[in-house]
Amino acid sequence: MDATILGAAVINGLLLGGSYALVAVGLTLIYGVLHIINFAHGSMLMLAMYGVYFLLVKAQVDPYAAIPLMVVVMYAAGYGMYRALIGRFSHGKDENILLITLGLSIVLENIALFFFTGDSRNITVSYSDRMIELGPSLVPLPKLVSFGASLLLCAALAWFIARTDTGRAIRAVAKERHGARLVGIDVEKILAVSYGIGIACLGAAACLLVPMFYVAPTVGHLFVIVAFTIVVLGGMGSFLGALVGALLIGLTESLSGLFLGEALGQIGISLIFILILLFRPTGLFGGGR
Amino acid sequence: MSAWRVPVALLAVALAYPLVFRTNFAINFGVLVLFFAVIGQAWNIAGGFAGQLSFGHAVFFGTGAYCSTILHVKLGINPWLGLWASAAAGALVGAFIAALSFRFGLKGSYFALITLAFAEAFRILTNAVEFTGGGLGLLIPLKRSAANFQFPERIGFYYTILALAALSIAIALWLKRSRFGARLAAIRENEDAARALGIDTFREKVKIMALSGALCAAGGTFYAQYFLYIDPVVVFGADKSVEMLLVSMIGGTGTVYGPLIGAFLLTLVGEGTRALTNAQGLSLIIYGGLLIVIIAFLPNGLIDLFKLRWGRRRA
Numbered sequence: 393m394d395a396t397i398l399g400a401a402v403i404n405g406l407l408l409g410g411s412y413a414l415v416a417v418g419l420t421l422i423y424g425v426l427h428i429i430n431f432a433h434g435s436m437l438m439l440a441m442y443g444v445y446f447l448l449v450k451a452q453v454d455p456y457a458a459i460p461l462m463v464v465v466m467y468a469a470g471y472g473m474y475r476a477l478i479g480r481f482s483h484g485k486d487e488n489i490l491l492i493t494l495g496l497s498i499v500l501e502n503i504a505l506f507f508f509t510g511d512s513r514n515i516t517v518s519y520s521d522r523m524i525e526l527g528p529s530l531v532p533l534p535k536l537v538s539f540g541a542s543l544l545l546c547a548a549l550a551w552f553i554a555r556t557d558t559g560r561a562i563r564a565v566a567k568e569r570h571g572a573r574l575v576g577i578d579v580e581k582i583l584a585v586s587y588g589i590g591i592a593c594l595g596a597a598a599c600l601l602v603p604m605f606y607v608a609p610t611v612g613h614l615f616v617i618v619a620f621t622i623v624v625l626g627g628m629g630s631f632l633g634a635l636v637g638a639l640l641i642g643l644t645e646s647l648s649g650l651f652l653g654e655a656l657g658q659i660g661i662s663l664i665f666i667l668i669l670l671f672r673p674t675g676l677f678g679g680g681r
Numbered sequence: 682m683s684a685w686r687v688p689v690a691l692l693a694v695a696l697a698y699p700l701v702f703r704t705n706f707a708i709n710f711g712v713l714v715l716f717f718a719v720i721g722q723a724w725n726i727a728g729g730f731a732g733q734l735s736f737g738h739a740v741f742f743g744t745g746a747y748c749s750t751i752l753h754v755k756l757g758i759n760p761w762l763g764l765w766a767s768a769a770a771g772a773l774v775g776a777f778i779a780a781l782s783f784r785f786g787l788k789g790s791y792f793a794l795i796t797l798a799f800a801e802a803f804r805i806l807t808n809a810v811e812f813t814g815g816g817l818g819l820l821i822p823l824k825r826s827a828a829n830f831q832f833p834e835r836i837g838f839y840y841t842i843l844a845l846a847a848l849s850i851a852i853a854l855w856l857k858r859s860r861f862g863a864r865l866a867a868i869r870e871n872e873d874a875a876r877a878l879g880i881d882t883f884r885e886k887v888k889i890m891a892l893s894g895a896l897c898a899a900g901g902t903f904y905a906q907y908f909l910y911i912d913p914v915v916v917f918g919a920d921k922s923v924e925m926l927l928v929s930m931i932g933g934t935g936t937v938y939g940p941l942i943g944a945f946l947l948t949l950v951g952e953g954t955r956a957l958t959n960a961q962g963l964s965l966i967i968y969g970g971l972l973i974v975i976i977a978f979l980p981n982g983l984i985d986l987f988k989l990r991w992g993r994r995r996a
Contacts, residue, residue: 429790481977487734488976490790491930494923495976498969505962609962613919617801620794655816656809662802669795670785 400529401650402643407531409642410539414600415615416622416634417546418593421553424629425566425586428486431493432473433619434612435500436591440466440598441607442508448515448602455517455599456537462595470591474584497612504609512608520603538600545596546635549589553631562586566629618645621665627675636676687938688850695843699836708835713948714941715839715846716903721928721940722849723897728926729935730856731889732869733779734789737796738897738925740778740803741771743917745898746905747807750819755812760830760906767902768895775894779887788872797919804917818912821905830906838907845903846941849896853937865889869935897925927968931975933982942983946971 415437422430440462447453447461477496482488522533553559564572565582573579605611622641626633641661648660668675695715699708720742727733748770749763758766782795807813825833832838856862864885867875876882905911915921924947932943947968954964979985 429794477973477977481973483980486790488980490734490793491976492973494926495969495972498923498927498972499966502962502965502969506960506966510961617797617919620797624794653809656805659802659805659809662798662805665798666795666802669787669791669798670781673787673791 396528397650399527401646403526403529403531405643405646406639407535407539407642408646409639410542411535411597411601411604412615412618412622412642413542413635413638414538414545414597415594416619416626416638417542417549417631418590418597419619420623420626420629420631420634421549421593422587422590423623425562426489426583428489428493429620430587430590431490431616432496432500433493433590433594434616435497435504436466436470436612437594437598437601437615438504438607438609438612439469439500440594441602441605441611442504443595444598444602445513445515445607448517455515455602459596459599462599463592464595466595466598467588467592469588471584471588473591474587478587479580479584501609501612508609510609512606512611514606515602517603532604534600534603538604541596541600542635542638545593546631549593550631552589558582558585617665618661621661621668623675624673625664625668625675627677630675630677633675633677688854691850691938691941692847695846699839705835708839710948710952712835712839712842712907713952714944715842716900716907717924717928717944717947718941719842719845719849719903720897720900720925721932721944722846722853723893723900724925725929725934725936725940726853726856726896727889727893729929729939730853730862730869731865731886732935733886733890734793735796735922736793736919736926737798737800737922738893739917739919739921740796740800741775741894741897742901742904742921742925743800743803743807743911743913744774744894745771745901746911746916747813747819747901748898749902750821750905750911751813754819754821759828760902761828764830764899764902767898771898771901772891772895774898776887776891778894779890780883783883783886797922800917800919800922804913807917808913813913816913818910818915821909823909831909838903842903842907845896845899850937850941852892852896857937861885861888927972931968931971931982933984936982936984939982939984942987946983 415433419430419433422428443462443465444455444458447458448455473496478489478492481492519533523530524533524536526536553562561572561577561582562585564575564577565579565586569579572582618641622634622637625640626635626637641664644660644664645657649657652660698711702708723741724735724738728735745767748767749760752758752763752766753760778796778799782792787795808816813819823831825831827837856865864875864880867878867880868882868885872882901916904916928943928947929940930943931946932941933939950967951964954967975982
């Protein structure tokens with residue numbers, strides 16, 4: 393095996409992992425606090441990507457410039473969704489939350505299919521094809537930017553959760569819901585806030601993904617199973633775990649693609665998912681529950 | 682005797698239906714209802730009766746579809762024999778996934794995720810290997826004859842899937858009354874307590890997953906023979922798994938007739954919206970919305986509406 397090809401595959405895998413981390417951090421936050429698997433995660437990402445797409449096409453807003461706006465909009469969407477649907481209709485049962493988010497994802501995806509058709513859309517911005525030389529390989533600029541941004545996002549979230557009052561309240565609710573209520577925390581509000589923050593991450597992710605990825609109603613599928621894998625691998629609820637897990641999964645995908653071929657290569661992720669679920673379901677960085 | 686009134690009446694209606702409504706549209710409608718009822722019930726006996734929530738039942742469906750089709754297309758084995766081979770393969774895959782997951786103590790959302798992972802692994806594998814036709818899928822050559830499981834008239838398909846649907850409901854009825862079913866209900870309600878009572882929970886769960894896998898795989902063979910074409914995304918895709926779950930959840934999970942009700946509604950909404958508009962997606966918007974409404978207001982599924990009307994029947 394040629395070292396240059398291998399080196400290029402490693403770099404490519406790490407960058408890919410950076411993109412996955414963008415999607416996985418929000419998911420791991422939601423899991424860590426609400427203890428549910430958010431099935432609507434992929435379709436919320438998809439909606440955010442359409443938002444970024446239309447902002448560029450209709451209003452000429454650069455995707456990177458749209459980050460603050462998208463974060464706020466997606467936060468509001470997530471918060472509202474939790475308050476209006478998930479929290480209210482789940483009757484306090486985890487399975488119901490799971491099924492409501494599943495129902496939401498079906499509805500959102502098919503609304504997109506209905507209004508935007510199944511065509512995939514691409515955008516080009518001035519920097520789409522800018523290449524940066526990185527060791528043995530040429531890397532498109534948007535990939536590098538999204539990689540850097542994913543590190544920043546994980547760090548920012550970790551800081552927010554560790555240092556702010558809201559972060560402390562979120563941790564309290566995640567650990568001990570009844571105890572949190574007893575010390576005067578508005579638990580329902582904190583759950584909605586956590587869900588909102590998890591979805592807000594997708595706003596940022598969408599802005600960073602659109603310059604290098606197509607947009608289609610089913611685009612969320614590409615990320616969501618991978619994101620589940622990352623969240624389980626990293627340890628549900630751990631930001632560092634999500635980041636490390638994402639990089640590992642990116643590497644796995646890239647290297648198994650190199651060794652097994654494009655089509656069979658994808659199986660690496662499923663196999664890791666199965667092995668992690670069997671042998672270490674708490675993940676690499678997750679504490680026992 | 683009264684316990685038999687509902688299934689016998691349903692069977693009589695189902696037997697007479699294609700003789701009364703003879704159009705291709707009506708018979709196709711009936712086939713689809715019964716087909717979804719079969720795979721919905723397959724999901725329901727594991728997910729509802731035994732409480733083992735699965736997000737990857739497509740793994741069994743696809744196994745069945747590919748097993749009989751490969752036997753038929755590549756080895757020339759009659760699909761009627763293939764149906765049995767498929768059911769056996771489905772049972773085997775079900776027992777294997779269950780034994781592996783339950784041996785390692787997976788439950789709840791972790792079990793749901795591992796079934797999803799297996800369905801994905803199977804999809805990628807069939808997509809990548811040449812033996813299964815790869816991403817192009819497999820086409821079953823047209824040779825219309827009942828002996829070939831390709832009925833010249835749709836009504837033949839109708840009675841075939843009716844037999845499977847009747848079998849699936851018979852299994853569900855049996856689970857409601859048998860000791861095996863009672864043990865599964867105990868596992869669903871409180872697994873630790875069930876074990877404390879001396880139930881071999883591991884064995885019971887593996888058994889029900891094998892049964893569920895077999896039924897689901899038989900549905901897969903029927904699908905392949907009815908549409909004469911399968912590909913990895915259609916039979917192993919997450920959409921198939923979700924369809925089965927929806928049919929059961931919306932109709933009433935853990936009930937005997939819930940999947941039938943859910944299947945009827947799924948087909949009605951699907952065919953109804955297709956008649957109204959060419960745009961894709963509308964039927965699933967309605968169906969997804971319905972799922973949310975049902976969880977919000979009718980947590981036991983649509984079957985609750987029937988129970989409210991005839992509430993005096995035993996619960």
